[in-house]
Amino acid sequence: MxxxxxxxxxxxxxxxxxxxxxxxxxxxxxxxxxxxxxxxxxxxxxxxxxxxxxxxNQPERVETLDTYLPKRLPKWKVDRARRLYKEHKELLTKVGEEYGVQPRFIVALWGLETNFGKIxxxxxxxxxxxxxxxxxxxxxxxxxxxxxxxxxxxxxxxxxxxxxxxxxxxxxxxxxxxxxxxxxxxxxxxxxxxxxxxxxxxxxxxxxxxxxxEGWNDDLTWGRQVKLPEGFDISLAIPKNTGSRKNWLKAWANTEKTLQEWQELGIRRTDGTALPKVDVKAALVFPDDEKGRAYLAYDNYKSLMHWNLSYYFVSSVGHLSDHIKFPPIK
CATH class of the missing domain: 1.10.8.350 (Bacterial muramidase)
Incomplete structure (x- = not known):
């Protein structure tokens, strides 16, 4: 009492x-x-x-990335992102060149934050x-x-x-x-x-x-989904719950490796082919857990995590930006 x-x-x-x-x-x-x-x-x-x-009363999330992404990136949003990218291409190109940021990421953030300024x-x-x-x-x-x-x-x-x-x-x-x-x-x-x-x-x-x-590098993309070998040591990935941005960045620094090192550990592209032969470092992240999707995240991933410390949000931005860059072949 x-x-x-x-x-x-x-x-x-x-x-x-x-x-x-x-x-x-x-x-x-x-x-x-x-x-x-x-x-x-x-x-x-x-x-x-x-x-x-x-x-x-902020809702507890009961999603996986596989259920979340289709909701966040429906076809109409992807189509609109591509259309608005073309519509604003002159301005986006100017801004992208001035700040060293690929325009497709600007459009992806715009779309996911406010539905391209509508909400x-x-x-x-x-x-x-x-x-x-x-x-x-x-x-x-x-x-x-x-x-x-x-x-x-x-x-x-x-x-x-x-x-x-x-x-x-x-x-x-x-x-x-x-x-x-x-x-x-x-x-x-x-x-x-x-x-x-x-x-x-x-x-x-x-x-x-x-x-x-926040350190963006327009020579890099955001990351890539990858396939892990059987028996992979999941302790090599950034822990799921680090508690704060500071701790997450510390975990990144402790776990990042070159693509060649990840290749030697058995990690491959999702289609099973070898990782790119470029001198780039990456950290391994599991947006859900080791049974879900796995990504090798590049330095630009850190910039997006500074914007919003959420694997789901950053994955959405990355995938939408990829949809803009790689439209389907007709």
């Missing part, structure tokens, strides 16, 4: 959302934002019950971040995102009523969190604004800048 009483007391001690917003406004003023700006930005603040519910979320970002900070489960994280969002507004890249995103505050056609916007968003067409909501040049350049900043 003592624990229940403590929880009840904590709930009673928690300020109202309106009081909490006033505290946020005071903190914003202390950070140097003007009174007029703060008043205008928080003028129509809303509490989103749906955001709290979504944050507390960006309709939550007011300031309200969503304020709501989730108030909820308290990850208050420090969402307050950090809120201050970044205020910086974006103060710099004039977007108006507060147009700053829409997901329930968690991910914004625009590339679903950048506000801190990612601060770090990676760029003005792709030189108009003085970084508009990842409606300006295609800014959207593509920001995506490319993100990947470039």
């Amino acid at each position: 003592a624990n229940a009483d403590n929880v009840a007391n904590q709930e009673q001690a928690k300020p109202s959302y309106e009081t909490y917003v006033e505290q946020l406004k005071a903190e914003a003023l202390a950070k140097g934002f003007s009174q007029t700006f703060v008043d205008q930005t928080f003028a129509n603040i809303t509490f989103y019950k749906r955001a709290v519910k979504a944050d507390r 960006m979320g309709n939550y007011n970002v300031v309200s969503a971040l304020s709501t989730l900070a108030y909820e308290g489960r990850r208050e420090a994280f969402f307050k950090k995102q809120l201050w970044a969002a205020l910086t974006i507004l103060d710099e004039g890249h977007i108006k507060v009523d147009n700053m829409k995103g997901s329930w968690a505050g991910a914004m625009g056609q590339n679903q950048f969190m506000p801190t990612s916007f601060i770090s990676y968003a760029v003005d792709g067409d030189g108009d003085g604004k970084k508009d990842i909501w409606g300006n295609q040049a800014d959207v593509f350049a920001s995506m490319a800048n993100y990947l470039k900043s």
Whole structure:
């Protein structure tokens, strides 16, 4: 009963959302934002019950990559990716050459994040971040995102009523969190604004800048699905659950080998033929377990894992990019 009483007391001690917003406004003023700006930005603040519910009840995944990929990459999405790649080829080529990122990966990320800009979320970002900070489960994280969002507004890249995103505050056609916007968003067409909501040049350049900043190498692809020999030592792969990006990168460094070394260990392409004879290092990953698909992942895989630390997401991006590069022969 003592624990229940403590929880009840904590709930009673928690300020109202309106009081909490006033505290946020005071903190914003202390950070140097003007009174007029703060008043205008928080003028129509809303509490989103749906955001709290979504944050507390994120679904547990009961998928395998074999069931996940067909859902994420239906034929209509692959066809649309190919069509939009051709439609925006001039701009994509320019961006790809400037940042050293193959355009097919930009289109793949665009398609998987927001269905090519069609589904960006309709939550007011300031309200969503304020709501989730108030909820308290990850208050420090969402307050950090809120201050970044205020910086974006103060710099004039977007108006507060147009700053829409997901329930968690991910914004625009590339679903950048506000801190990612601060770090990676760029003005792709030189108009003085970084508009990842409606300006295609800014959207593509920001995506490319993100990947470039995280070590992208346009001489490489992302990885390849491979076939393991009987009795293969699965301890040579990156462990499934490393717990954090830092630990995952450490595991990568401890397990990567050259393609020649993997070849000598019996790994082959899925059709049984030899691996490419190129001087490239790769790590072995199992998106599910050793009974599921196996991939040799190249350095660009790390850049994609920085974007989203999910084997399923990165596999989807990789496969969609391959569909764009290798359309079916008619």
